[in-house]
Amino acid sequence: MKKYDLVKRxxxxxxxxxxxxxxxxxxxxxxxxYIKTFDTLEEAKKELAKRKTxxxxxxxxxMTFYKxxxxxxxxxxxxxxxxxxxxxANFLPADNSADITEEVTTFYKWKxxxxxxxxxxxxxxxxxxxxxxxxxxxxxxxxxxxxxxxxNLYKKIYLKKLEKEFSNxxxxxxxxxxxxxxxxxxxxxxxxxxxxxSNINFKLNKVFELDRLYYEIKTKYDILYKNLNIExxxxxxxxxxxxxxxxxxxxxxxxxxxxx
Numbered sequence: 001m002k003k004y005d006l007v008k009r010x011x012x013x014x015x016x017x018x019x020x021x022x023x024x025x026x027x028x029x030x031x032x033x034y035i036k037t038f039d040t041l042e043e044a045k046k047e048l049a050k051r052k053t054x055x056x057x058x059x060x061x062x063m064t065f066y067k068x069x070x071x072x073x074x075x076x077x078x079x080x081x082x083x084x085x086x087x088x089a090n091f092l093p094a095d096n097s098a099d100i101t102e103e104v105t106t107f108y109k110w111k112x113x114x115x116x117x118x119x120x121x122x123x124x125x126x127x128x129x130x131x132x133x134x135x136x137x138x139x140x141x142x143x144x145x146x147x148x149x150x151x152n153l154y155k156k157i158y159l160k161k162l163e164k165e166f167s168n169x170x171x172x173x174x175x176x177x178x179x180x181x182x183x184x185x186x187x188x189x190x191x192x193x194x195x196x197x198s199n200i201n202f203k204l205n206k207v208f209e210l211d212r213l214y215y216e217i218k219t220k221y222d223i224l225y226k227n228l229n230i231e232x233x234x235x236x237x238x239x240x241x242x243x244x245x246x247x248x249x250x251x252x253x254x255x256x257x258x259x260x
Contacts, residue, residue: 003076004044006051008033008069015064021055026070034112034129037076044073089116089123105207109196113137115145117200117207122149144197151191152204158182159213166220179221187214 009026010033038044051071058065089104107115113126113133124141126133162182165175191201205211 004038004041005074005076006035006038006044006047007072007074008035008051009072011068011070013066013068015066018066021066021068023053023070026068026072031128031131031134034127035071041073048073085114085116085123085125088125089118090120105203107200107203109199110137115141115200117149117203119207122146122204140196144192144194145200148191148197148201149204152201152208152210155186155210156208156213159210159217163213163217163220166217176221179217 009029011026011029013021013025036047038047048071053071054069056067056069058067085106086104103118105117107117109115110126110130110132112130113124116123116125122145124137124145126137128134159182162175162179165171165178190198192198
C-alpha cells in the first residue's frame, strides 16, 4: 500500500548560479524534512497547496547565496520497506531466492528508525528524516546495541555447550564449576546502564530463548547436585556403619578377653 509524504527540501545556490533556481532545484537535498504522511494523494495535495516555495537571499563570508525552500510530495511503498526490513534482519540473499520464514522482533524507540532482531542477526533501518539517524544513532548501534547482540549470542552458545556437557555426563565437576561461574559473572550482571540498550537486551533474551535454556540447565544441575549429595551421604553412611561394626567387634573381643 502506498503512502504519500509531504517533504520540505532545501538548497543553497550561489549568486552566480541563480539562473538554476527553478522547480525541482532542491532535488539533491540529502536531509529533507518529512513533515507529514498521508494515506491518499488527494490529502497530500491539499496540504501541499497550503505551502509555497520560498527564496531568500543571504551573505556568508562576503559571498551572496540564495536559499530555496521547496515543498514536494514523495511516494513511499511501505509494504516494500517492511519486506526489505524483514529480509535484512533475517540475512537473506539479495535476490528473491529465499522466503522469509522467521518472524522479526522489532524494537521501536525512535520515530524514523527501527531495529529488527532475529536469531540470524540484528539490523538497523533508519530514515534520513531525522538528523540523529546519521549522526548519533549509527555510533550507538555499533558500540552498544550490536555488542549487546554479540553478548547474548555468546550466552546462547555457552549455555548450549554446558547443556551438552551435562547431558553427556562429561566431567560433571568441571561443568558445575563453569555453570556457577557463568551465573555469577555473566547471567546475574547488568549488561548496560543505557535504557535503550537494556530494552534491546531484554528482547534479545526472548529471541534467543535464554531464560528457557538457562533454567533447563539449572534443573539438570540441581538434579545432578542432589544425586551427588545422596551418593556422598550414602558413602559416608557406609563408612560410619563400617566403623561402628569394627568398634562393636573390637569391644566384644575385649569383653571376651576380660572374662578369660
